[in-house]
Amino acid sequence: MDTLLSFRPLFDLFLIHLGFAYSQYIVLRAGAFSIGNVGLSAIGAYTAAILTVNYGLPLPVTLLAGALAGLAFGTLLAIPLARLRGVYQAIASLAFVQIVLSANLYAENVTGGAMGFSGIPKLVGTGTLLVFALGTIYVMLAISRSRLGRAFDAVREDEGMAVSLGINAARTQAIAYMISGLLAGLFGSLEALHSYAVEPNQFGFHLIIVILSYVVLGGRRSVWGPLVGVALLIALPEISRPLADARIMIYGLILMVVMNFMPRGIVDTLVARRARRRSRAANPEVRQAEVKG
Amino acid sequence: MTDLVLENVHKNFGGVVASNDVSMRVPAGRITGLIGPNGAGKTTLINLITGMLSLSSGKVLFGGHDISAEPADRVARAGMGRTFQNIRLQKEASVLANVMIGFHRHETCSLIAAILGLPSSRREDALLRQKAMALLGRFGMAGDADSPAGSLAYGHQRKVEMMRALATDPDLILLDEPVAGMNDVEALQLGRIFRELADEGKAILLIEHNMRFVQELCDHVYVLDGGRLIAEGTPRDVVADPAVITAYLGEE
Numbered sequence: 001m002d003t004l005l006s007f008r009p010l011f012d013l014f015l016i017h018l019g020f021a022y023s024q025y026i027v028l029r030a031g032a033f034s035i036g037n038v039g040l041s042a043i044g045a046y047t048a049a050i051l052t053v054n055y056g057l058p059l060p061v062t063l064l065a066g067a068l069a070g071l072a073f074g075t076l077l078a079i080p081l082a083r084l085r086g087v088y089q090a091i092a093s094l095a096f097v098q099i100v101l102s103a104n105l106y107a108e109n110v111t112g113g114a115m116g117f118s119g120i121p122k123l124v125g126t127g128t129l130l131v132f133a134l135g136t137i138y139v140m141l142a143i144s145r146s147r148l149g150r151a152f153d154a155v156r157e158d159e160g161m162a163v164s165l166g167i168n169a170a171r172t173q174a175i176a177y178m179i180s181g182l183l184a185g186l187f188g189s190l191e192a193l194h195s196y197a198v199e200p201n202q203f204g205f206h207l208i209i210v211i212l213s214y215v216v217l218g219g220r221r222s223v224w225g226p227l228v229g230v231a232l233l234i235a236l237p238e239i240s241r242p243l244a245d246a247r248i249m250i251y252g253l254i255l256m257v258v259m260n261f262m263p264r265g266i267v268d269t270l271v272a273r274r275a276r277r278r279s280r281a282a283n284p285e286v287r288q289a290e291v292k293g
Numbered sequence: 294m295t296d297l298v299l300e301n302v303h304k305n306f307g308g309v310v311a312s313n314d315v316s317m318r319v320p321a322g323r324i325t326g327l328i329g330p331n332g333a334g335k336t337t338l339i340n341l342i343t344g345m346l347s348l349s350s351g352k353v354l355f356g357g358h359d360i361s362a363e364p365a366d367r368v369a370r371a372g373m374g375r376t377f378q379n380i381r382l383q384k385e386a387s388v389l390a391n392v393m394i395g396f397h398r399h400e401t402c403s404l405i406a407a408i409l410g411l412p413s414s415r416r417e418d419a420l421l422r423q424k425a426m427a428l429l430g431r432f433g434m435a436g437d438a439d440s441p442a443g444s445l446a447y448g449h450q451r452k453v454e455m456m457r458a459l460a461t462d463p464d465l466i467l468l469d470e471p472v473a474g475m476n477d478v479e480a481l482q483l484g485r486i487f488r489e490l491a492d493e494g495k496a497i498l499l500i501e502h503n504m505r506f507v508q509e510l511c512d513h514v515y516v517l518d519g520g521r522l523i524a525e526g527t528p529r530d531v532v533a534d535p536a537v538i539t540a541y542l543g544e545e
Contacts, residue, residue, distance in 0.1 A: 145415070150390070158383070163345075168366045
């Protein structure tokens, strides 16, 4: 039992980062290369922290406020990003993360500046985190099987094709930004109310790399991709203790290796392999066509 | 009836005129052909009609409404379906998924229902799956439903594009070289489906290189060369037209 309990902080971290990973996954799934979700998590975290400490609002209200703040800024972020594509979207969203980070540093009387915002009561435990993580997975699965998931896939694969089928690409991606913002804000709030303190640099470049690693390693298409990515990368430094100090370096290495040899991530690669094998078994002539083609 | 009418459609990219004062009519219930040598501007014209490119001048009327300035997704929702000359599919997704996306403009369940997986969203998903399977059956591809679209032979990929376009239930279908890469048997089979669609009251604009296919299928043919219409009429008249022969084979 003691050993199990000692893994609890790790499990909490896993659940929070799972939420962060899905807030990243949902924009990538819709073909938007935004990493703005990290900034939105910061907004959610500070909103929840300030409302709890300064105004004494109860947990459900602060969580809702954090999530809605993420949603609101996610919606705003969608407007300039809708005009950009690919790497330009990524750069603009990185700028957004920097803006939030700087704002939290400079607005010292509200956010506590570089010292961070501390004295937050720990209102969120493993149970709450688990409920929200499971809820998030359920919503991701529901979206996957709905018109929204189909529209996301179409816009990501080929925007011109999607548009020729009557899909409004900008609106579809805006919906992805809003869902991403809601998740980022919510799990940012959970993080703040779980860890006693928040500080601006916590939501910076380091977290961007960590979250991207989860989604790139696990996969960007299947709902199970981020889950596998987070589980592996959180477990890895624990399995081999010496690796823990070099965590971010290992993540970087894994990113480079995976992009080269498994560009679609673990889960998506396995899913594609299985689909191909099944279709070959069902349709021997397809194989001939492939060989010929 | 939803006819498509082009009035003096003009497009230039800088000094290059890609579409020169083109006027034509694609009536409902008919198969209209558009032929011309490579580089004649056929695909450019399709892109102008569907809103993928903007017109320099002229008008595109669809069912009496001026759609010249509408963005492509609104044109599609107005009832225009198309296939692409260079096949554009979600290659790793299943054939079924590729066809299902075509139903997008008819999906009615709310965004909240989709996000929360409410029964209305699940019912719609099941219904569309059925409708997509029915389309696959019509094209003789029910056995390929779960195959990744990219693993199919070229001719089959074209069929998937056509099923996807049909799933939008368009009033006008623009087919950009639909039987390229198919043998005569497959082409004939598709021709029969096109005829059925026209008989149902849809307007069809067929871009094709295969002259035999055009002659068998089209009621009326337009010939494009260098962005300009050089001839129109029944397929028989058009192939006998000296200007058309010159455009295709060069001068004597």
